[in-house]
Amino acid sequence: MKRVSAVMALAVASAFAQAAVTQTTRYVFISENNGKQMGEQVVENHDDGLTKVRYIYKDNGRGPELTEEFRLAADGTMSEYHVKGNSTFGAVVDEHFERKGGKAQWQSTSEAGAKDVSGAAVYVPLNGSFEADSRAIGALAKTPSASIALLPNGTLKQMVLDEVQVSGPNGQTQQVQLVAQTGLGLSPKFLWITKGANPSLFAAVAPGTFVFAVEGWQDNGKLLAERQKTxxxxxxxxxxxxxxxxxxxxxxxxxxxxxDSNKATVGAASDIYLLRGRISAIVPAGTEVRGAANEIDAGGRIVLPGLFDMHGHITRWEGALHVAAGVTSLRDMGNDNAQLQLMIDETADGKLLAPQIVPAGFLEGESPYSSNGGFVVKTLDQSKRAIDWYAEHGYPQLKIYNSFPKEILKDTVAYAHLRGMRVSGHIPAGLRAQQALDAGYDEIQHINQVMLNFLFKPGVETRSLERFYLPAEKVAGLDFNSKEVKDFLATLKKKQIAIDPTLSAFAFLKQKDGDVNEPWAAVEGNMPPDVARGFHVGTMKIPDAATQARYDKSFNKMVQFVGIMYKAGVPIVAGTDDLAGFTLHSELALLVKAGLTPAEALQVATRNGARYTRTSAERGSIETGKLADLVLVDGDPTRNIEDVRKVSAVITRGQIVYPKEVDEALGIKPFVSETPAVKPLEAVPSNIAGSNDGVLRHIGTIGRKHD
Structure with missing residues (x-):
């Protein structure tokens, strides 16, 4: 009888719980590339004022899984918020916020704080779902102006950019608006919202990546993406x-x-002449010349060739950050093909402030772990057709990814080589790096993929988060003097296999909650407060001090191994796969930590960048006839690599860009205070003779190197 009563009580409780839910809204993530579902967000609004959210997003074998609960105050802002779960790489998420009257307080695994507050204020979770954005939209609508205070700090502003009618299930239609929100991050956040007195989130579009929309309305993704891009x-x-x-x-x-990127030295002061985006002459400083329209006094600054970031996945809003860091060439290692072509065209036309892009064609296989960019293939014929497309669109390199079918790897690499393309990538699941080299790889991406060569065993799923946790756990105990390691090094050297270690991207392996990740420590003080706040959030699940110490040792040994490879004669390139611009400087600092001199690290980011993008004829060094990609730097980065952050001016594509202006436009504290101005000069006749004859002959040598 007691058991029956207990069952009845549970049934009543369950029925009551179901009745308490007044409305459920489901959003879905859909890949723009192949239409597959990548995740969902389910929002339950209960009649007691409680909202519950289940949120999951998966791409490339990883992504966050979160559960949220919150309540709203009368002004539409959250009075109480709690989120638990795991972040993209498995770190524990446990965050709580509460506001009572004029007192707000919050706590997470990485921070704790409190603040006196008056008026409406929106709390920004460190890890949260899109429902937090939706409630901020609603709160903004209740304010007299299109702005609202943020907690812990800042101001959220919103402006309407577009409006369109969308169609849904059963012939339904509605008006939605595109808004741009500023005050968070280093670029605007674009959201599609419902129109009316009580707006909410309708969709979020990452063109070329995903559409996040109310279920049943996701077929509007293409329309929304095109209008958003415009x-x-x-x-x-x-x-x-x-x-x-x-x-x-x-x-x-x-x-x-x-x-001099070929010798890794700094020469005597010179005057550099530029015409139509190219270097037309280089002469000793002080040589008299007439006929120049503009003069820039470098003031004895060191001038570097434009830097290369050899591992980016560029977006339209990242370009300015790259250029401000002195990055004038970027190798894109996988993107939405249509989106990347658009960015290349916009940059060439001067409509987009961005580096010149050297594209690598992305090739992936089908699996539950697939990344959804580029081409996803099953057969050799499909692979060849994708390679043909890339070759016809000017891609000098192919990048192969985790789920690529290993059975067709060797023939795919051979066909790419036949089409004149270099081949690199991750190591396909089920293989070791040595086997990828045997199949014809020219380069390997990421230090973890190199380390897995010594750690991989059959049955290990290297497409899951195991590809990060296994090196973090095991590299600490690797013997770099073992025969296996020495034989692999010998192979890398003999075949001249380039390594793109992206050390700055993998520093997260050792970061614990509350600490600043090593690549960001030097720039934290220059960042907007909300960006700097995110630098303290750990990425990996690190349960105790012993694990943290082990992961720290593993990462430091990975850094050490890059130095070992470099000294053994293995080509190294400087890529980031992380925060635009700033982490290239951090990558160079980590190369110095690995044992390179600052000048050698700069050589890697200039000469090697050009060499392994096959652009040496035009880039990578400052020589007559080459592109005028110049980076003016305060201090001496050949002695102190941290000085590479002090970029005072960048010249590229016939334009001069001042990082100070870029930083100020994006809410960043500039790294330099003085900038070299452009001084217009009086025009003089072009038929001048006399003491300037020699200089004028140099100026006429476009297309020929100055010896």
Whole structure:
């Protein structure tokens, strides 16, 4: 009888719980590339004022899984919020916020804080679902202006960019608006919201990646993506026009100390002449010349060739950050093909402030772990067709990913080589790095993929988070003097296999909650407060001090191994796969930590970048006839690599860009205070003779190197 009563009580409780839910809204993540579902967000609004959210997103074998609960105050902001779960790489998420009257307090695994508050204020979770954005939209609608205070700090602003009618199930239609929110991060956040007195989130679109929309309405994704790209283009064009300053006619950069990337040395002061985006002459500083339209006094600064970031997945809003860091060339290692072509065209037309992109074609196989960019293939014929497309669109390199079918790997690599492409990538599941080299790889991406060569055993799923946790656990105990390691090093050297270690991206392996990740420590103080706050959030699940110490030792040994490879004669390139611009500087600092000199690290980021993108004829060094990609730096980064962060001006594609202006536009505290100005000069006749004859002959040598 007691058992029956207990069962009845549970049934009543269950029925009551179901009745308490007044509305359930389901959102779905859909890949723009192949239409597959990548996740969902289920929102339950209960009649007692409690909202529960289940959120999951998976791509490339990883992604966050979260559960949230919150209540709202009368002004639409959260009075109580709690989220638990795991972040993208498995770190524990446990965060709580509460506001009572004028007192707000919050606590997570990485921080704890409190603040006196008056008026409406939106709390920003460190890890949260899109429902937090939806409630912020609702709170903004209740304010007299399109702005609201943020907690812990900042102000959220919103402007409407577009409006369109969308169609849904059963012939339904509704009006939705595209808004751009600023005050969070280093670029605007674009959201599609419902129109009316009580707006909420309708969709979020990452063009070329995913559509996140209310279930039943996701087929509007293509329409929303196209209109969003158009609206973003207007903002980006305006930003490019503001931050790029043309250098018409002949320009002289006076008193510049040129970094010779072939010798890794700094030469005597020189004057560099630029015309139509190319170096037309290099002469000793102080040589008299007439006929220049513009003069830039480098003031004895070191001038570097434009830097290469050899591992990016660029978005339209990241370009300015890259250029401000001195990155004038970026190798994109996998993107939505249509989106990348658009960015290449926009950059060439001067409509987008971004580095010149060297694209690598992305090739993946089908599996539950697949990444959804580029081409996803099953057969050799499909693989060849994808390679043909990439070759016809000017891609000099192919990148193969985790789920690529190992059975067709060797023939795929051979066909790419036949089409004149280099081949690199991750190591396909079920193989060791040595086997990828045997199949014809020219390069390997990421230090963890190199380390897995010594750690992989049959049955290990290297497409899951295991590809991060296994090196974090085991590299600490690897013997770099073992025969296995020495034989692999010998193979890398003999075949001249380039290694793209992306150390800055893998520093997260050792970061614990509350600490600042090593690559960001030097820039934290320059970042907007909300960005700096995120630097303290750990990525990996690190349960105790012993684990943290082990992971720290493993990462440091990975850094050490990059130095071992470099000294053994293995080519190294400098890539990031992380925060645009800033982490290339951090990558160079980690190369120095690995044992390279600062000048050698700069050589890797210039000469090697050009060499392994096959652009040496135009880039990678400062020589007559090459592209005028110049980076003016305060201090001496050949002695102190941290000085590479002090970029005072960047010249590329016939424009001069001042990082100070870029930083200020994006809410970043500038790294330099003085910038070299462009001084217009009086025009003089072009038929001058006399003491300037020799210089004028140099100026006429475009297309030929100056010896």
């Amino acid at each position: 609206a973003e283009a207007k903002l980006l064009n305006d930003l490019a026009a503001k931050l790029q300053h043309p250098l018409p006619g002949l320009t002289v950069v006076k008193n510049a100390r040129i970094f």
